[in-house]
Amino acid sequence: MSAWTFLREFLRDPAKVGALAPSGRALAELEVGAAGIEPGHVVVELGAGTGPMTAALLEHHSDNLLICLEPADELAECLEQRFPGLKVHRRFAQDLPEILAEVGATKVDRVVSSLPWAAWSSTLQDAVFEGIESVLAPDGRMVTFTYAHTAVLPNARRFRSKLHEHFDSVHTTRIAWANIPPAFVYVCDTPRARH
Numbered sequence: 701m702s703a704w705t706f707l708r709e710f711l712r713d714p715a716k717v718g719a720l721a722p723s724g725r726a727l728a729e730l731e732v733g734a735a736g737i738e739p740g741h742v743v744v745e746l747g748a749g750t751g752p753m754t755a756a757l758l759e760h761h762s763d764n765l766l767i768c769l770e771p772a773d774e775l776a777e778c779l780e781q782r783f784p785g786l787k788v789h790r791r792f793a794q795d796l797p798e799i800l801a802e803v804g805a806t807k808v809d810r811v812v813s814s815l816p817w818a819a820w821s822s823t824l825q826d827a828v829f830e831g832i833e834s835v836l837a838p839d840g841r842m843v844t845f846t847y848a849h850t851a852v853l854p855n856a857r858r859f860r861s862k863l864h865e866h867f868d869s870v871h872t873t874r875i876a877w878a879n880i881p882p883a884f885v886y887v888c889d890t891p892r893a894r895h
């Protein structure tokens with residue numbers, strides 16, 4: 701059911717959704733593990749979709765404050781049905797400063813992103829980086845996945861160099877081969893805008 705909702709959203713707006721199918725459990729475990737979430741960390745999930753990352757976050761880190769963003773209405777509804785009690789913000793990553801103020805948080809320690817960065821223009825990428833940097837703690841971390849087969853394409857390479865412009869340290873995980881398609885995670889530490 702949620703896979704159909706996801707596909708329908710992709711067909712409606714491919715650049716916004718950026719994938720034909722939701723991430724699998726192997727990728728969700730890889731990305732959430734790479735986030736290095738500790739007790740007390742405030743966690744933001746960007747682009748929750750139908751909730752594979754959300755499920756891993758709630759399974760392993762149910763005591764952390766999770767601020768979950770999904771701008772597509774149908775996907776947000778799907779999330780609310782799947783995770784009763786979870787507040788889903790139908791908002792964009794660019795709105796993070798206002799969202800944080802609304803929930804009464806002052807900073808974010810971990811950003812778990814599934815955003816389709818490589819499908820975006822440089823201007824949109826910059827606007828989203830700005831939203832993230834304005835809320836991420838100086839020792840904060842962002843994790844974001846990318847499909848292995850697209851990593852050599854020009855847009856993906858441009859995105860990788862932007863990651864290095866915005867963070868002091870960027871490294872990659874192993875590939876989650878069980879995901880369709882296989883993907884790996886960028887682990888980005890110490891946002892440059894904050895020091």
Ligand SMILES: C[S@@+](CC[C@H](N)C(=O)[O-])C[C@H]1O[C@@H](n2cnc3c(N)ncnc32)[C@H](O)[C@@H]1O
Nearest residue numbers: 716717718719722723747748749772792793814
């Ligand atoms: C590749 S899908 C990932 C969905 C899910 N997390 C997964 O791994 O299957 C990207 C998601 O990002 C959402 N999205 C697109 N632009 C966004 C933005 N600017 N801020 C927050 N979410 C956005 C889309 O609606 C979509 O659900």
